[in-house]
Amino acid sequence: xxxxxxxxxxxxxxxxxxxxxxxxxxxxxxxxxxxxxxxxxxxxxxxxxxxxxxxxxxxxxxxxxxxxxxxxxxxxxxxxxxxxxxxxxxxxxxxxxxxxxxxxxxxxxxxxxxxxxxxxxxxxxxxxxxxxxxxxxxxxxxxxxxxxxxxxxxxxxxxxxxxxxxxxxxxxxxxxxxxxxxxxxxxxxxxxxxxxxxxxxxxxxxxxxxxxxxxxxxxxxx
Numbered sequence: 266x267x268x269x270x271x272x273x274x275x276x277x278x279x280x281x282x283x284x285x286x287x288x289x290x291x292x293x294x295x296x297x298x299x300x301x302x303x304x305x306x307x308x309x310x311x312x313x314x315x316x317x318x319x320x321x322x323x324x325x326x327x328x329x330x331x332x333x334x335x336x337x338x339x340x341x342x343x344x345x346x347x348x349x350x351x352x353x354x355x356x357x358x359x360x361x362x363x364x365x366x367x368x369x370x371x372x373x374x375x376x377x378x379x380x381x382x383x384x385x386x387x388x389x390x391x392x393x394x395x396x397x398x399x400x401x402x403x404x405x406x407x408x409x410x411x412x413x414x415x416x417x418x419x420x421x422x423x424x425x426x427x428x429x430x431x432x433x434x435x436x437x438x439x440x441x442x443x444x445x446x447x448x449x450x451x452x453x454x455x456x457x458x459x460x461x462x463x464x465x466x467x468x469x470x471x472x473x474x475x476x477x478x479x480x481x482x483x484x485x486x487x
Contacts, residue, residue, distance in 0.1 A: 272357050276365035281372065290373055294331040298381045301327035306388045320389040321449035325442060327381060328402075329409065329435075332374050336413040337420075337430045359482035363414065367474070370410040371403075378402050391453050401448045404466045408441035409434075411473040419484050441469045 284290055305323035382402070386393050416433040423429055448462035 269358060269361050273361050273365045273368070276357075276362060277369050277372075280365070280369040284373065290335045291376060294335040294373065294377045295380055297334055298327045298331040298377050299384055301330060302381060302385050302388060316389055316391055317450065317454040320385070320391050320393075320453065321446050323389075324381075324385050324449065325405070325446050327385075328374070328378060328406070329438070329442065331377055331381075332370075332406070332409050332413060333431050333434065335373050335377075336370055336410070336417045336434075337427055359485060360478045362485075363478050363481035364474075366414045366418075367407070367410045370414060371406050374406050374410065375403070378406065393449070393452055395452060398449065398452060401445060401452075401463070401466070404463065404470060405441055405445035408445075408466060408470045408473060409438055411470060411477055412437050415477040415481055415484055418481065437473075441466055444469065 302323065305319075305327070309319045309323070382394060382398065385391075413430075413434055416437075417430055420429045420433060444462040444465040448466065451462065
C-alpha cells in the first residue's frame, strides 16, 4: 500500500510540474471561468431579490464549463504527446493512475475556483466566502473530476473529443450539479437548505469514484 501511495503522488507531482511549466490548462480555465461570471453578471438583472436565486447557478455553470475545458485538454495532451502510453507500460495499477488523475484535476480546478470565488462574491455581492463553501466546492469538484477523467480518457482518441466530452459528462453529473447549486444557494438563502444536499454530493462522489476506478482499466486498454 505504501508503494501504491508513492506511485499515486509521483503521478500527481508529475502532472503538477508539467502544468506549472506550461500553465496552459490553468490559464484557459481561469480566463473562461472569470469571463463566464462577468457575462452572467451583465446578462441577468441582478436586483437584490434575485441575486441569491441566480448567483449559485451562474457560479456552478462557470465552474463546470471551465472544468470540461481543463479535463479535455489535460487528457488529450497526454494522449497526443505520449506520456499516457508510457505510464500505462509502467508496473502501476490502473486504479492508482485513475485516482492520481482525479486528484490532479481536482487541484487544477480548485486553483481556478479559489480565484473565481472572490470575484463572484464581489460581482454578485453575496456573503458566500465561508468554510462551508470550501467544503461544497471541494465535494462538487471531486464528483465532476471523477466522472470527467474517465470520459475524457474515453473520448481522447476521437476526433470530436471537445464536442463529445460534454455530451458524455453532463447527463451523468446532474445529481452533483443539483446538489452543489442547492447547497450553495442554501448559504445565501437558508430557506432552501432543508434537504440533505451535502449527503447527495458525498454519495455521488463515492459511487462515481468506485465505479470509475473499476472501469478505468478497461477504458485505457481500448
